[in-house]
Amino acid sequence: MTTLAQLKPRRPSGRPVWEEKPSRLGQLGKGTVIAIIIAVVVVPLWVVVVTSLSSTETINSAGGYVFLPREFNPSAYIVIFQGGQVTDAVLVSTIVTVIGTAVSLSVTVLAAYGLSRTGTLLHRPILFYFLLTFLIYPGMIPSYLVVTGLGLKDNLLALVLPAAVSAFNLVVLRAFFMGIPTELLDSARIDGAGEFRILFRIVLPLSKAVTAVVGLFYAVGYWNTFFNAVLYLDRNDLQPVQRVLQMFILAGQSPTNAGAGTVVHLPGIGYTAPPNLAIKMAVVVVTLVPALIIYPFVQRHFTKGVIVGAIKG
Amino acid sequence: MSSPSVVGTAVTPRTKEAVSSRMSVAARLRRDWPLILMCIPAMLLLAVFHYLPALGNVIAFQDYNPFAGDSPVQAFLHSEWIGFGNFQYLFETPAFWDSVRNTLGITAFQLVFYFPIPILLAMLLNSIMSPRIRSLVQSVVYLPHFFSWVLVVSLFQMMLGGAGLIAQTAREAGFTAPDFMTNPDTFYFLITSQAIWKDAGWGMIVFLAALAAIDPNLYEAAAADGAGRGRRFWHVTLPGLRPVIVLLLILRLGDALNVGFEQFYLQREAVGRDASEVLDTFVYYQGISVQQWGVGAAAGLFKALVGLLLIVGANKVAHKLGEQGIYAKK
Known part of the structure; x- marks a missing residue:
């Protein structure tokens, strides 16, 4: 398996003898472009984190967003996690992500293994059934009618079940399972192992990395779920974090129901009520942090084969 | 079964399609049913949340009225077809x-x-x-x-x-x-x-x-x-x-x-x-x-x-x- 880090450009070490020496100007230009690209991604995230940890005075003297950190003031986080809308939302999103990923991963792994050997009965029609989802879309209106018709309005399952199976992830897993040597599976069969035992004792332990990547894909999808919540959830206490983020940042709702105005005691700082902007930024950080945490895993395990195979569909 | 068996009939190599095609459907079903079973949960989910709504697109030819029945299915059955x-x-x-x-x-x-x-x-x-x-x-x-x-x-x-x-x-x-x-x-x-x-x-x-x-x-x-x-x-x-x-x-x-x-x-x-x-x-x-x-x-x-x-x-x-x-x- 080739990891991304190993996806090396053509030269493993140094410049080959036949290549021209780079010009000073060229190198400088390249360095500048790279620095700009990194800054464009990192600066917004930096500003959000620093502002969320700032006090009213710092925010006022900066005129709004804070670039240079002057203090570490976690009062905004304390306030949003004291109960109220943000706390509910984090809870809801966590539940949806955990349950959703468990459901999705189980059904996808099972189906991917079930389809991993050519020549089994009904192999082609079943594969076609899954691949057809790439060409035929369900359509928003009928989906809405089906989900509400099943009584899933204001039910968190409405965020899970419609998104539970991704044929894309299934194809990725299946391609990997197909690469496992048949001799290995045949020998297990000779020893009397059934298909389920082979899957859980041999195939899955050999596919930890790719299974983890697919699981993380599903998890990111569930954490980022937004529009299904717009469609299917009316109750305020059921909204996931992305909805709350939209309300506070884009719809301009004031974060009072996140606890703005609440005074908290911070040892060493005294009593403070965090500014609205810091609370908003703390909400942004909360939606962002899970992606940041899982990201190194994705990057480490992500394989060249996964990506290219996936693109080929 | 014409394929070589090692222990009774339970073990049959599936690597070669040629071997499979010479087996009867019943024999293949006996061999492959766990694999088919494994596909069923995902297929059911797609049937309900992907293909059923895809079929549901036919309400494009209806004057769909959600109040024509108690459930969307009832409403669908009672809504008027209006062609294009x-x-x-x-x-x-x-x-x-x-x-x-x-x-x-x-x-x-x-x-x-x-x-x-x-x-x-x-x-x-x-x-x-x-x-x-x-x-x-x-x-x-x-x-x-x-x-x-x-x-x-x-x-x-x-x-x-x-x-x-x-x-x-x-x-x-x-x-x-x-x-x-x-x-x-x-x-x-x-x-x-x-x-x-x-x-x-x-x-x-x-x-x-x-x-x-x-x-x-x-x-x-x-x-x-x-x-x-x-x-x-x-x-x-x-x-x-x-x-x-x-x-x-x-x-x-x-x-x-x-x-x-x-x-x-x-x-x-x-x-x-x-x-x-x-x-x-x-x-x-x-x-x-x-x-x-x-x-x-x-x-x-x-x-x-x-x-x-x-x-x-x-x-x-x-x-x-x-x-x-x-x-x-x-």
Whole structure:
């Protein structure tokens, strides 16, 4: 398996003898472009984190967003996690992500293994059934009618079940399972192992990395779920974090129901009520942090084969 | 069973299709039922939440009235069939054609301004010597792919909005920065830069793989023959990237009517309907907000059918050009 880090450009070490020496100007230009690209991604995230940890005075003297950190003031986080809308939302999103990923991963792994050997009965029609989802879309209106018709309005399952199976992830897993040597599976069969035992004792332990990547894909999808919540959830206490983020940042709702105005005691700082902007930024950080945490895993395990195979569909 | 068995009949190699085809269906079922069983949960989920709604698109031919019955199924059975009435209404609605025009305009705009970016990024990254800088850049540019659209649009709002960081910095320096987030005239630029920020780094991966697959000896041979940087790029790098570029171009063309939904839904209030309405948002507002279910479904069905034609057509073109396309030629 080739990891991304190993996806090396053509030269493993140094410049080959036949290549021209780079010009000073060229190198400088390249360095500048790279620095700009990194800054464009990192600066917004930096500003959000620093502002969320700032006090009213710092925010006022900066005129709004804070670039240079002057203090570490976690009062905004304390306030949003004291109960109220943000706390509910984090809870809801966590539940949806955990349950959703468990459901999705189980059904996808099972189906991917079930389809991993050519020549089994009904192999082609079943594969076609899954691949057809790439060409035929369900359509928003009928989906809405089906989900509400099943009584899933204001039910968190409405965020899970419609998104539970991704044929894309299934194809990725299946391609990997197909690469496992048949001799290995045949020998297990000779020893009397059934298909389920082979899957859980041999195939899955050999596919930890790719299974983890697919699981993380599903998890990111569930954490980022937004529009299904717009469609299917009316109750305020059921909204996931992305909805709350939209309300506070884009719809301009004031974060009072996140606890703005609440005074908290911070040892060493005294009593403070965090500014609205810091609370908003703390909400942004909360939606962002899970992606940041899982990201190194994705990057480490992500394989060249996964990506290219996936693109080929 | 004609295949060699080791222990009784329980063990049958499945590697060779030739062996399978000589077995009876009953024997294959006896052998393969656990595998089929494993596919069933995923198939059921897709049946209910993918294929059933796909069939449900037939309400495009109905004057669907959700109050005609107690459940959507009852309502469906009791709603009146009106043939192509919804389509007729749709095609006479200027707002529908506006959304089609916006969708295609955005696709065209992004083909020009978005599509080349991942290719350029991949080549830039490929030219970096230091492995540490290379993996740093990779880590940074892949990251936004994992952010939600809500987060991306929010971050843009904080940077470029009327009260954003840039406006704030400009104010302190005594200038007024334009508010990009509410200006309908620059909306194409706005959404394209958001798309680039979020996904261009991720899109680079495919091209990196293609670049890594180019035989380094080709470069050396070209250099030995006196080819400079430009010539090596033109005669070695570009031909190496060509299959991937063609494939992705086809995928994008086949997807011309899909420009995303959430990004437009989130910014519709700020820039107004005229600039931001695309087919998907039209379906939503017509169908679910205004509750003209049949008309919304008709717009959705129109989009699905044209999209299917586009994909099949794009593949035909790919096969004509001698490329593989998304699915192989049968």
